[in-house]
Amino acid sequence: MGNFKFSMRMLKKEYKKSLxxxxxxxxxxxxxxxxxxxxxxxHLMDAPQQTSQWFYTQMPFSTMLxxxxxxxxxxxxxxxxxxxxSRKTDEIAIMTMSGSTFINVTLYLIYQNILMTFIAFIIGVxxxxxxxxxxxxxxxxxxxxxxxxxxxxxxxxxxxxxxILAILFGQLVYTSGFVYRKDIxxxxxxxxxxxxxxxxxFKFPSWIYIVIYLFGVVSLVxxxxxxxxxxxxxxxxxxxxxxxxxxxPKLFHIMxxxxxxxxxxxxxSLSNLYYSLRRAYILVGLYAVSSSVMIAIMIMQKDxxxxxxxxxxxxxxxxxxxxxxxxxxxxMEATTRKLFYYNLYKMGYTYRQLKAIIKQExxxxxSLLFGLPMVIIILSLIQAYLHQDIxxxxxxxxxxxxxxxDIVACVFTYIAYKKNVLKVLEEGxxxx
Amino acid sequence: xxxxxxxxxxxxxxxxxxxxNPVTALEDVSLKMYEGDFVCVMGPSxxxxxxxxNNLSTIDVPTKGKVFINGKEVRTMGENxxxxxxxxxxxxxxxxxxxLDSLTIFENIAVPLTLSNTPLSEIKERVQLVAKKLDVxxxxxxxxxxxxxxxxxxxxxxxxxxxxxxxIVADEPTGNLDSQNSHELLELFKKLNEEEGVSILMVTHxxxxxxxxxxxxxxxxxxxxxxxxKGNLSQxxxxxxxxxxxxxxxQKLFVD
Numbered sequence: 001m002g003n004f005k006f007s008m009r010m011l012k013k014e015y016k017k018s019l020x021x022x023x024x025x026x027x028x029x030x031x032x033x034x035x036x037x038x039x040x041x042x043h044l045m046d047a048p049q050q051t052s053q054w055f056y057t058q059m060p061f062s063t064m065l066x067x068x069x070x071x072x073x074x075x076x077x078x079x080x081x082x083x084x085x086s087r088k089t090d091e092i093a094i095m096t097m098s099g100s101t102f103i104n105v106t107l108y109l110i111y112q113n114i115l116m117t118f119i120a121f122i123i124g125v126x127x128x129x130x131x132x133x134x135x136x137x138x139x140x141x142x143x144x145x146x147x148x149x150x151x152x153x154x155x156x157x158x159x160x161x162x163x164i165l166a167i168l169f170g171q172l173v174y175t176s177g178f179v180y181r182k183d184i185x186x187x188x189x190x191x192x193x194x195x196x197x198x199x200x201x202f203k204f205p206s207w208i209y210i211v212i213y214l215f216g217v218v219s220l221v222x223x224x225x226x227x228x229x230x231x232x233x234x235x236x237x238x239x240x241x242x243x244x245x246x247x248x249p250k251l252f253h254i255m256x257x258x259x260x261x262x263x264x265x266x267x268x269s270l271s272n273l274y275y276s277l278r279r280a281y282i283l284v285g286l287y288a289v290s291s292s293v294m295i296a297i298m299i300m301q302k303d304x305x306x307x308x309x310x311x312x313x314x315x316x317x318x319x320x321x322x323x324x325x326x327x328x329x330x331x332m333e334a335t336t337r338k339l340f341y342y343n344l345y346k347m348g349y350t351y352r353q354l355k356a357i358i359k360q361e362x363x364x365x366x367s368l369l370f371g372l373p374m375v376i377i378i379l380s381l382i383q384a385y386l387h388q389d390i391x392x393x394x395x396x397x398x399x400x401x402x403x404x405x406d407i408v409a410c411v412f413t414y415i416a417y418k419k420n421v422l423k424v425l426e427e428g429x430x431x432x
Numbered sequence: 433x434x435x436x437x438x439x440x441x442x443x444x445x446x447x448x449x450x451x452x453n454p455v456t457a458l459e460d461v462s463l464k465m466y467e468g469d470f471v472c473v474m475g476p477s478x479x480x481x482x483x484x485x486n487n488l489s490t491i492d493v494p495t496k497g498k499v500f501i502n503g504k505e506v507r508t509m510g511e512n513x514x515x516x517x518x519x520x521x522x523x524x525x526x527x528x529x530x531x532l533d534s535l536t537i538f539e540n541i542a543v544p545l546t547l548s549n550t551p552l553s554e555i556k557e558r559v560q561l562v563a564k565k566l567d568v569x570x571x572x573x574x575x576x577x578x579x580x581x582x583x584x585x586x587x588x589x590x591x592x593x594x595x596x597x598x599x600i601v602a603d604e605p606t607g608n609l610d611s612q613n614s615h616e617l618l619e620l621f622k623k624l625n626e627e628e629g630v631s632i633l634m635v636t637h638x639x640x641x642x643x644x645x646x647x648x649x650x651x652x653x654x655x656x657x658x659x660x661x662k663g664n665l666s667q668x669x670x671x672x673x674x675x676x677x678x679x680x681x682x683q684k685l686f687v688d
Contacts, residue, residue: 268535
């Protein structure tokens with residue numbers, strides 16, 4: 001019981017960390033709920049063409065896509081949990097040093113997780129219900145069906161509960177594994193560090209990743225049809241993730257020693273960008289893969305309104321989810337940089353220069369995040385325009401979603417990052 | 433007569449002004465530092481040593497009182513001017529090394545030069561020169577987390593010295609070093625002070641380290657409780673005087 005009380009007290013004390021995590025969970029739950037609603041809503045389905053053998057049953061594309069997005073949501077929760085636990089290493093280390101057993105520490109984290117997941121579930125289902133009602137009406141209007149506004153399939157709630165319980169079980173396994181594997185000195189050093197190691201088993205030369213990216217781009221240009229476009233989009237975007245991690249840092253290093261060493265802002269902002277990119281390369285790669293592949297899917301389904309709408313909603317929510325995760329990760333990483341910026345201030349950087357450094361780093365980060373997949377996206381849109389008669393209106397809509405979401409995420413990240421690292425200077429030492 | 437480099441007049445620092453529990457970390461403290469001075473600050477934990485040097489070196493702003501640097505009051509300087517003053521005149525060295533972990537050792541040392549708009553070729557030249565002097569030239573392409581504690585401290589010193597500062601501000605610079613590295617660092621400070629006329633303001637807990645200075649300020653509860661000048665004393669005699677000052681507090685505990 002003492003462990004439970006302590007765990008709740010610490011959750012309250014560290015509410016900032018927990019709040020962002022809970023909101024991420026709530027958002028993911030809402031999306032999971034929305035897509036279970038699409039799967040379970042009988043008004044959104046065609047009657048399945050049953051045959052005598054179950055494997056010949058035709059599954060609607062939207063169901064398959066919804067299922068994939070739910071799997072993606074589960075992955076996002078595991079990722080958020082992984083990162084959340086890795087930012088609680090001080091607490092875990094202190095508990096271990098104070099004599100808590102492996103079971104106690106695991107339970108401590110699980111109690112917190114259960115409470116946060118419960119709150120996130122309530123918020124997520126309420127939010128998801130609201131979104132689902134609107135989305136249902138939107139799809140109904142496309143398929144010319146008159147459905148009740150407040151109708152939500154009960155199965156969507158049950159399926160979401162089952163999904164969340166499965167994820168909770170996954171969190172239990174991950175958390176206990178984390179506590180079991182890490183020793184105290186490792187745990188104590190982790191929250192304050194922002195160093196990332198090259199943990200590749202096979203170290204390919206970095207030009208390979210450029211070739212992979214270019215292969216995707218060239219394949220899109222050379223031959224095109226709506227179904228086969230998914231493959232080059234996927235390959236090219238995979239190349240982006242690897243380039244971000246292994247090519248750009250080297251490029252920055254060379255550019256710094258040749259030119260930017262004498263630039264007081266770029267020297268710092270690009271050094272930080274190097275780390276931010278290395279830490280977030282999975283998310284950046286995922287963003288590239290999901291956005292380009294989802295657009296390819298939308299183009300593929302352009303003549304089927306229901307599937308197109310499902311894919312379009314999927315595209316928006318996946319984009320929002322990944323950007324939310326990037327903001328979350330970026331802001332959490334920023335908490336390890338308070339001393340870094342304070343040291344720069346001590347060396348003679350002004351408050352205004354520090355703000356400019358943060359702005360530069362965040363802007364470059366989002367420019368890369370947006371710019372690299374944009375080559376693939378624009379190519380596939382042009383090809384689709386030439387070969388499949390997609391409208392200019394459709395192209396603008398897709399690009400607008402990408403651009404607006406990217407700008408909003410960039411502004412959010414900048415504000416949160418700045419607030420985190422420069423707060424000490426705003427409150428204490430100012431000369432203006 | 434040497435020129436006054438740093439003057440503190442009745443400096444008071446109160447943390448949490450306007451809150452329920454304001455804490456006076458420093459009260460009515462004054463100090464004059466001349467070019468070429470080597471001043472050491474000692475005192476028990478929480479006595480206000482770090483607050484003292486932070487307020488004197490423009491890192492923090494006093495609640496009351498004035499700090500003059502090169503004859504100019506810090507409070508009247510704009511943010512840009514204070515920043516410029518720091519990278520042109522001050523070299524900071526701290527216990528935690530405070531190297532920037534996303535920059536290589538080379539880039540870390542180069543930062544103050546970059547700030548002062550030094551041309552690229554000169555930056556490279558001066559970094560190489562100071563790195564050689566401090567024996568960190570083989571580490572220049574490494575990141576701080578790839579270096580040992582002693583190496584990181586030497587790199588931090590190289591960064592502090594690369595602009596040829598007039599004043600070095602060091603807060604427990606030997607706190608994370610073994611005795612060999614500590615004495616090497618102090619020998620270097622002594623050489624810079626005696627041969628190049630660099631002023632040094634240093635906080636330490638170690639009486640032996642403090643004995644390298646010319647003047648000792650003993651701070652207790654935010655006041656300067658005692659000042660000792662080395663004068664014509666040998667380092668050994670000066671060391672014993674410092675030990676005496678430090679042990680008075682401990683002795684009082686026995687009597688009480």
